[in-house]
Amino acid sequence: MAEAGSFAEKVKQQADIVRVIGEYIRLKKTGQNFTGLCPFHQEKTPSFAVHPVRQIYHCFGCGAGGDVFKFVQEVDKCTFPEAVRTVAEKCGIPIPRPRERSPEERRENQQRTALVEMHREAATFFARQLHEGHEGKVAAGYLGDRGLDRAAITRFGLGFAPSSGDALLRHLKSKYPEKLLEVSGLLSRNEGGRFYDRFRRRIMFPIANEAGKIIAFGGRAMGDDQPKYLNSPETPIYSKSNVLYHLDRAKEAIRKEDFAILVEGYMDAIAVARAGFANVVASCGTSLADAQIKLLGRFTRRVVVNYDPDTAGQVATERSLTLLLEKEFDVRVLALPGGADPDKFLKEQGADAYRKLLAQAPPYLDYLIGRARQMDRSTAAGKVAALNFLMPYVQRLPNRLLRSEWATRIASELRVDEPVLREALRRAAAERRSEVKPKAELLAPVVKPAERQLIRMLIEAEGFREKLAGEIISNALHRGLETERILELLISKVSEQPDPAALAAALEERDRRLLFEVLFETSFEATWEAAESCLSVLRGRRVEEELTELQKQIETKVAPAELNRLLTRRLELQRMLSRR
Ligand SMILES: [Zn+2]
Known part of the structure; x- marks a missing residue:
């Protein structure tokens, strides 16, 4: 919201919503308003209106509406500050330089800048290790065995952390103060208080933020060392739940294709991207965080989840998928045959086979119905179990129309009496009313x-x-x-x-x-x-x-x-x- 006296408020007062929206869609003057084809839903006759006096827009078809910033946020899928900048630029309003920061803020800023610089340096260091010494050659060979050639290693900035335990430390300690090394997440301290390398004898995957700056690393054990994957801890520049691996390189493609492929790990993301699907991101864990979903939602609302929901992390996976449904994402599930992960599947079957399955990926609920069908439904108890398996997902659909469609489908697929099913659904919905947000058009209010x-x-x-x-x-x-x-x-x-x-x-x-x-x-x-x-x-x-x-x-x-x-x-x- 534009606060009084803020730059946003100033932009809002000076901006002309008709002119700004007119740059995105063709507007025609109709009476006191302007109308055009809605950019937020498919339509042939205009139901999208802009009010030049009130400086608001409203779509009578899909209900989208708001002020000029909301429009830019929705259409560009960007944040509020980004929308303010865009509008200011379009209207020729000068953008003020960032305000003078407090000494503390300035120190924190400097610290973050130095940490980003340190990570860039560490990435270069790790990359170089692949070419040094016997150990480095073994690591390069290991990557080669996994189908990662030189081009791939360079493209994804892969590297190697040697086993000595102080190689990176020796490289960094002359350049950075101890306080900074302490918070970098690249080093640990032993009981005697001495620093040593956090990552040892591991293949290193640089993790970048949305802007492409390296802010953390993931390290995969070469041998049977535990844990198999070790990540940077939370640091002043890195918070696991705010980052999607590969998003910096994927975001343009995600916007263009209007969907993202979501995989679990670095190797999967790399394999899928190399096969020609640039719009892939990895959650780096089966459980998606709220912030990650929000981040993704800035680029698309459509996700094909290419985890294997039948494996060990099933509960976490289902939680993530459900969370996506709740946030009104269009969620599809690509379960590869034989429970293969994307890396393995692409190696064995190739990109064309993957593309074909990707195009056929069923909506998440279809996938779930498929699973329910595999349950024993010959008895009444079996039917109830199958129903109970599906219900929680249907309930979480925020859209009432969609819920109703699914109730019909489930009733016919599981051969359950539809009114009985609907009653169960209604009761369930009533119990968690506060969480369900029905769409306005389905509850057309009777207004005199x-x-x-x-x-x-x-x-x-x-x-x-x-x-x-x-x-x-x-x-x-x-x-x-x-x-x-x-x-x-x-x-x-x-x-x-x-x-x-x-x-x-x-x-x-x-x-x-x-x-x-x-x-x-x-x-x-x-x-x-x-x-x-x-x-x-x-x-x-x-x-x-x-x-x-x-x-x-x-x-x-x-x-x-x-x-x-x-x-x-x-x-x-x-x-x-x-x-x-
Ligand atoms: Zn619309």
Whole structure:
């Protein structure tokens, strides 16, 4: 969100959303707005609108909407600061130099710069070791045996950490202060407090951040040394959960192809990339972290997961896959025949065979149904077990329509009575309601025109916004309405200049959509008479509600005196209604 007084706020005030969006899609003036084909969903007739006055966009087809920064973030799949820069550049607004940092920040910055430099140097050092001494030749031979030729070694910056235990230390210690060596993650200390090399007798894989800077290493044991894989620890420049191996080289291809191949380890990523699939990244572990998913989500929402979900890390794998589903990724599973890993498969079957399987990779739920089908379903208990196996995944689909489709498919595949299945699904969903976010269009709210008009007037009616807000709040006329949260927000902000994008940020997605839809409706003249007539609709609704309640009480037998009171009140209410 653009904070008051910030550079983002300044850019937002100066930027013209029509001009910025116009650089991405063709916009046509339609009445007070501009319309075009939505860049966020496939369509043939325009349902995407830009409001030049309110500086917002909204798609009536898919519901996408927001301010100029949101648009750039979504379309370029970038972060908020990046979007601010992009908009500033497009509108010719000068970008300020980074503010002066505090001495502490400056020290931390210097430390990070020095650590990155140290890692670059270490990578060069490790690479050189492949050509030095008997040990280096053995290591180079080992890589050769695994099909990694010179070109591949250079391309991926592979190297070797010698077994001596102080080779890297001797190389670095004259150039860097002890404090920096200490936090680098490249060295460890023994009990006597002396440094030694963390990586010994290992093939070294440099791990780069998104910008391509080496920030850590993964080391694979040459022989039977344990652990087989040893990684850099967390350091000031490296956090395992924030990095995807090979993303720096894959990101362009991922954007272009609009999907990523997700593999487990370095060797897999290297094998897949060498086979001509540049859009591959490795999680370096079966469990994906939230931050990794977020990182990937900046480039695509479609992932083909090429782990073997049947192997040892199955629980962790399924957790990762489920996490991807929850974040609304389109997840497919490429399970290679015989449980082969990508490296092995590509060596034996080649790139064409891989390409073919990649194209056929089934959606994750199809894959799961396939597994459920293999379970014994000849008995009722077996069916229940298969169902229980599938349910948790279906439940986690954030999209209600998709959940419903899957319920139908599962019912037919497992030959379960569909209503029974749906009931189970509904109950399960209700229990974790807070986590499920149904899409707004599936819960099309019933909103009376009066509510829509009141929303507009609370934003636009300069003359009586506050009076109107007071009228609604003092009689709690908004309680129980579909638009209750929107009205409440508008009323609470009625003394401020309304900013739709800021208001939207405080709303849930479906309310935000409704608000934007209303804002795109044709303007009308806001008069207090019009407001009064809207208010009277809400008052009438209140009376009707009370009548319904009253009717219920009258029908259940009550004591004569009480009944009399109820009937009198009913008459009053009926008179109120007829006067309207
Ligand atoms: Zn759309």
